[in-house]
Amino acid sequence: MSSTHAPAHRERTTTIPAIVVRVLFLGAVLAVAAFTVPLMIELKQWMWLSVMILAAIAIFVLYSTKRFVPGKYLFPGTFFLVVFLITPIILTIGYSFTNFGDGTRGSKEQAVDSIVANSVQQTEDSTWYNLAVATQGDPVEGPFTLFLVDPETGTIYRGDETAPVQEVPADEVTVTSGFVTEAAGYTILDAREVNTAYDALQALAVPISDTSAVRVQGANQAFEGTTVLSYDESTDTLTNSQTDEEFTVGKVGDSEYFVDADGKRAFSQSWLQNVGGSNYERLFTNAGIAKQFGAAFVWTLIFALGSVLLTFVVGFALALVLNDERMRGRRLYRSVLLMPYAVPGFISLLVWSNFYNRDFGLINETLGLHLDWMGDPTLAKAAVLLTNLWMGFPYMFIVSTGALQAIPNDVTEAARMDGASRLQTTLKVVTPLLMVAVAPLLVASFAFNFNNFNAIQLLTEGGPFLPGEYTRGGTDILISMIYRIAFGGSGADFGFASAVSVALFALTGVLAAIQFRFTNVLEDVN
Template identity: 90%
Template sequence: MPSTHAPAHRERTTTIPTILARVLFLGAVLAVAAFSVPVMIQLQQWMWLSIVVLATIAIFALYSTKRFVPGKYLFPGTLFLVVFLITPIILTIGYSFTNFGDGTRGTKEQAIDSIVANSVQQSDDSTWYNLSVATQGDPVEGPFTLFLVDPGTGTVYQGDETAPVQEVPSGDVEVTSGFVTDADGYTILDAREVNTAYDTIQQLAVPITDSEAVRIQGANQAFEGSTVLSYDEASDTLTDSRSGEVYSVGTVGDTEYFVNADGERAFSQSWLQGVGLSNYERLFTNAGIAKQFGAAFVWTLVFSLGSVLLTFVVGFALALVLNDERVKGRRLYRSVLLMPYAVPGFISLLVWSNFYNRDFGLINETLGMHLNWMGDPTLAKAAVLLTNLWMGFPYMFIVSTGALQSIPSDVMEAARMDGASRLQTTIKVVTPLLLVAVAPLLVASFAFNFNNFNAIQLLTEGGPFLPGEYTRGGTDILISMIYRIAFGGSGADFGFASAVSVALFALTGVLAAIQFRFTTVLEDVN
């Protein structure tokens, strides 16, 4: 007789939709890898190439079989951790040992090509062209391609820094009034866009031959000229054909440049090089920089601790008041107090920056004062703390309200029965119990304010600055000072900024560890 009992378990079967979904997913991963790997090899991005290859292998190993079930769930989070946290840290540390910055971003070959191309000189018989600038990428960053129209013959040419000038078939472009106005696959920049990117476009030199190139003159004209400098690979030198002067490679500071016979730097262009611990030596041994770093570090501590203390005291006090059941309309008051938290931070900062205007700001107008909030370092620091208090106390109010409501009421009643006043109950009973819950959040708030770039940049831009000082302003914290070093008007210095970032990362970790160690004292308050 056939059995009437159901089997103890049934083996799971893979359905056709599941198989199709898996095939599509793995196919998409393989397509992305096939596209990315050649590009990364061409760009010599070996770290990202390794990540892509290893991630692709891991995905196929995990998701093409029914095995490794825990790994299927752990892998996505691990991949994002590596890509968005660990890899940037590794890259920052790596750049801190280089001279990466303005004029030192590319390879030596690229630097030589740029120096030679920029030596193009106009002659009496130079050919002039009507110029149109185009791009297949970003209108500001490029890369840019030049479309040239010979006014005499109407012939159209195109070229860029990597591709020599070549004639363009008439059917591929549209010419209006002697200028190219449309080209297949390109976006022609208008006058405003050319003006925005002019500093970059002006440096372009499109080669024609080894000794001739096209340079831009103005926004819509270009000329054909001859290169004055030539490079000799055997001797690793540049020679000026006009003066006969020879430039060889020499070290200026911690970076190699082409120098003249006196060892002085002949060109601003250099190339990416390893400089060892030079950036760290500069940070800790240069008296001026060390002083600026120390002053910024002290103010960063004051700003972070002051912000946490002020916001917590105000938020906790308001939470205590509105936790009393005798207060009517508590929900309305709480909603009103949360409004600063609901407004986007960058909007609040920009609005408050107008409040501090010396001539027509709301604060001076209301109080009948004429204080130079943004021009005096002490007042500017007070303005930063006041604004951060406005933006931060609602968060502490929310946290304190939740913590207060979790404290058993019988604990406070017991304290009152023992003869404690309301103030004594709050200080000796409620506060320690509340700190048990909120202490880790206070540590996190300190770490956040330690790197609170927006509060400084959008409110004071790091100012006010002393005469002749451009690296650190009166309200600059370490992170905003690093930003100014990396992207300042005196030229980007990413290598040194990376070294300061590494030092800041270490400082933040040490301070957070110390604070977490102190919070363990509160574990006995239970």
């Protein structure tokens, strides 16, 4: 009797904890979905909303029953693949068809509110307030809240760019010498932090009514001003109340702006818009940009191929030498050769950048030269390849050493018995066998160097630059040129940078496919 009831008892005791864990897990998923779905709807994040809903449905279908066992194991990896790889690619492609960038990031409603708010002007009867800047987020990025104290009445007000100014009960804040010094749930910025964030605060206008707002003036003062501009939604126009000038929506370039009567752009602020394929048209039809893209592409190929070939040749040669059993101290030599690989890459790049200094760099001083490594485009390219060789050959040395040790000694001995010299054995027997294992890694190394941003940015910052040229420097590869377009000093242009990124993604895929096609030939070696 006991033997027949024992299994049933064990099944009950093991399934109860499993059920509890399952219920808690599904409850947590439901809670996260209930919290994030309304937030995403409010922010109009439709793609992430779709991902969240589909993921929640998949989790409940897979983990609420004992069926779909393979799906339970496949789902986590698939989910993270979609979230961290597929979705960013889709977003990048989507942004490549927009004008997303500085001054064009938000909606049209946000652009209108910003233009109207920035038209606030001080009048003779403007009220001045003692100002304290607070935040519930980052002291530099914000968002910021203004705490205002009327010096005549002592009344305390609070407001930000999304909430109009309203009176604050005295018991919610601490006022010292006429300024708010503490507020529940807020961090009050000191003078240094206000100075750091002053550019953002200058653009901040806290509305009081449809015709007035509060603007920051200095580190601890603010004034109530009158908005000069007003927006008429029915006619989609902005009107200046002082001059009666009317601004309508017009197209300037690829984007819409509010323009004056002559069709000229009246304000720098615009909004996120779909511009179709104009970014791609600009990339491939604009002679200047197409030339820069082509030059960057050619140098990117040279840089990637040169880095792979140089590091492989040096790494393979050193592996061959240290694979000879007659050589003593091989472990010590191998340890020394791995040292460049053990040093963090960004440290090596910063150190090598000092080596190339024209006046007191180690290379010029040691060799008695006076070469302007970072000022001459050709020398700068040579410096990049030399530095990448130093950083990359230990990896190829490790890979080649492992592959050489996997080749049976019988193969090389048979070649020697057939009369082959050591050089012939290495070139015609060892190298083809080694390439079978190493070729896929060479393809991966090429793809890595094709987008090796750090090697360029930390060593040369893309320079040297020709006079008047700011988009591409002499050593800029495609990825660093994209970075300069997206975050350059002339203003961020994420839409165009996304288009270049899509083109780069396609080029990388095509080149990788071609390389893998050629590596298939090596399968015949086996």
